[in-house]
Amino acid sequence: MKVKQLSIFLENKSGRLAALSRALAEQNINIRALSLADTADFGILRLIVDDPEKGYAFLKKEGFAVRLTDVLAVRVPDRPGGLAEVLNAIHQRGLNVEYMYAFVEKAGDDALVIVRMDDPDNAIGILQEMGVGLLTGDEVYAL
Amino acid sequence: MVWNEIEKMDREQLNELQIARLQETVKWVWDKVPAYRQRMEGEGIRPEDIRSLDDLALLPMTTKDDLRDNYPFGLFAVGPEEIVRVHASSGTTGKPTVVGYTQEDIQNWAEVMARTLVCGGATKNDVVQIAYGYGLFTGGLGVHYGAERLGATVIPTSAGHTRRQIMLMQDLKTTVLACTPSYALYLAETMGELGISSQDLSLRLGFLGAEPWSDAMRKQIEAALGIDAIDIYGLSEIMGPGVASECLAKDGLHVFEDHFIAEVVDPATGKPVEDGAQGELVFTTINKKGLPMIRYRTRDITILNRQPCSCGRTHARIKKVLGRTDDMLIIRGVNIFPSQIEEALLAMGHIEPHYVLVVDRERGLDELEVWVELNREAFIDEVRRIEELERQIKRGIEETLGIGVQVRLVEPKTIARSEGKAKRIIDRREIK
Numbered sequence: 213m214k215v216k217q218l219s220i221f222l223e224n225k226s227g228r229l230a231a232l233s234r235a236l237a238e239q240n241i242n243i244r245a246l247s248l249a250d251t252a253d254f255g256i257l258r259l260i261v262d263d264p265e266k267g268y269a270f271l272k273k274e275g276f277a278v279r280l281t282d283v284l285a286v287r288v289p290d291r292p293g294g295l296a297e298v299l300n301a302i303h304q305r306g307l308n309v310e311y312m313y314a315f316v317e318k319a320g321d322d323a324l325v326i327v328r329m330d331d332p333d334n335a336i337g338i339l340q341e342m343g344v345g346l347l348t349g350d351e352v353y354a355l
Numbered sequence: 356m357v358w359n360e361i362e363k364m365d366r367e368q369l370n371e372l373q374i375a376r377l378q379e380t381v382k383w384v385w386d387k388v389p390a391y392r393q394r395m396e397g398e399g400i401r402p403e404d405i406r407s408l409d410d411l412a413l414l415p416m417t418t419k420d421d422l423r424d425n426y427p428f429g430l431f432a433v434g435p436e437e438i439v440r441v442h443a444s445s446g447t448t449g450k451p452t453v454v455g456y457t458q459e460d461i462q463n464w465a466e467v468m469a470r471t472l473v474c475g476g477a478t479k480n481d482v483v484q485i486a487y488g489y490g491l492f493t494g495g496l497g498v499h500y501g502a503e504r505l506g507a508t509v510i511p512t513s514a515g516h517t518r519r520q521i522m523l524m525q526d527l528k529t530t531v532l533a534c535t536p537s538y539a540l541y542l543a544e545t546m547g548e549l550g551i552s553s554q555d556l557s558l559r560l561g562f563l564g565a566e567p568w569s570d571a572m573r574k575q576i577e578a579a580l581g582i583d584a585i586d587i588y589g590l591s592e593i594m595g596p597g598v599a600s601e602c603l604a605k606d607g608l609h610v611f612e613d614h615f616i617a618e619v620v621d622p623a624t625g626k627p628v629e630d631g632a633q634g635e636l637v638f639t640t641i642n643k644k645g646l647p648m649i650r651y652r653t654r655d656i657t658i659l660n661r662q663p664c665s666c667g668r669t670h671a672r673i674k675k676v677l678g679r680t681d682d683m684l685i686i687r688g689v690n691i692f693p694s695q696i697e698e699a700l701l702a703m704g705h706i707e708p709h710y711v712l713v714v715d716r717e718r719g720l721d722e723l724e725v726w727v728e729l730n731r732e733a734f735i736d737e738v739r740r741i742e743e744l745e746r747q748i749k750r751g752i753e754e755t756l757g758i759g760v761q762v763r764l765v766e767p768k769t770i771a772r773s774e775g776k777a778k779r780i781i782d783r784r785e786i787k
Binding site for chain 1: 729730731733734735736737738741742745763764765768769
């Protein structure tokens with residue numbers, strides 16, 4: 213149930229994000245979701261793409277500091293309080309969210325959030341047991 | 356005013372004194388320092404071959420590497436029982452350069468430093484605040500002994516504690532400030548913030564050195580502090596501060612030639628250049644017992660001028676130092692070699708030694724920023740772990756250099772690689 217995310221180290225200087233997205237476009241790699249964490253000096257760009265292995269190999273070849281990170285794609289009921297319920301469940305079971313961001317596309321009627329957990333393998337079992345919906349990698353890449 | 360009439364000695368007499376002392380020194384190292392003797396023997400030179408000052412060029416040159424290779428005491432000419440003080444400065448690699456002084460050397464150092472102070476217009480009535488660092492660096496203690504020899508009142512504040520420096524300058528009516536030029540600017544700037552002007556102080560002179568600085572910076576310091584800013588020159592391998600000093604003519608620094616012989620050579624060939632031509636400054640000590648130096652290559656670029664000076668001194672002058680022949684940086688008076696940073700990065704294991712040093716002068720104070728490439732292996736998708744890595748690198752470099760730095764991680768392969776010597780330094784300070 214794990215989803216492969218591309219994590220890329222970027223300096224905080226103008227044009228880096230544009231250069232990277234242009235490079236991915238040339239490879240015909242489609243970005244499905246993204247998040248950028250930034251500090252004064254640098255940023256970490258997190259991308260869900262339609263073909264993570266290809267994206268990884270390409271960015272590596274281009275010399276980017278890139279990593280494949282395991283994340284979870286969590287279904288969230290698309291109504292007020294939907295996210296709170298999911299997060300509450302996660303919190304009650306003592307799971308720790310390192311970061312999360314929303315997916316643009318919906319999965320059927322549900323909204324979708326990408327969540328990075330300390331221990332994704334353990335989290336998958338617990339979340340499924342609690343009835344929280346998860347998407348597989350292939351389902352996510354094909355959205 | 357001169358401290359010692361010898362500074363006005365007739366040129367011919369001075370040359371005779373120099374040759375006599377040079378012969379003594381060469382004999383001394385031949386007898387006492389095996390490393391010197393071996394090198395002279397290797398060149399087929401014996402002490403009696405040195406008959407005139409021109410014969411100086413026959414002697415092998417000495418470099419900072421020689422000090423490193425003979426670390427710590429290999430070039431000392433006396434045993435530890437004769438050494439009363441050691442100082443140390445940064446080396447090109449992990450080990451510092453250690454220098455030592457006999458009792459007599461310390462006396463002579465105080466003598467040339469007292470001359471420096473008088474050369475720049477100080478008298479025994481002055482109150483001298485010494486804001487050069489005290490410790491392994493020769494700046495603080497060197498100026499200190501000279502000022503005491505002169506009979507001035509010494510305030511040994513050492514570097515730092517800027518507000519306290521200013522308070523003491525006001526309360527103790529400091530007339531002479533001794534510090535690096537960048538610190539003088541920083542003091543002026545801080546005074547501005549505190550609403551204190553040069554009118555509120557009694558300062559009249561500054562003895563500034565240990566760092567390259569421009570005439571433009573001199574004007575700025577002089578205006579801000581209301582002083583005559585005097586450029587002083589020295590290096591620990593030769594003595595420390597007191598090797599050469601400007602007089603109030605501010606037209607070159609007089610080398611105290613009865614203690615040090617200055618040559619200017621072509622850095623590529625090591626051959627002496629004509630007077631008036633630019634080249635690398637080389638010193639031979641001719642009145643030093645503990646660590647005599649024969650033709651020590653300073654790596655500083657300057658021009659030698661033997662024309663008489665309006666101040667009446669006959670001792671030759673060197674022009675304000677124009678640059679370096681190596682990649683040494685001087686930041687806040689501390690010698691920094693890029694190779695030290697390389698070593699610190701390699702010691703961390705997972706960091707590749709691709710880096711650039713960016714030196715800037717912010718608010719008069721030199722700042723060093725180190726850009727380091729983050730390689731793919733060291734990249735972890737967590738902001739706090741990357742920040743921790745930055746802090747680790749910062750600590751590693753600071754421990755090696757002994758000064759504070761800023762570290763910035765940059766993307767892999769963004770630092771230019773070049774054939775041969777990499778461009779490792781971006782110096783944004785305006786020195787020239």
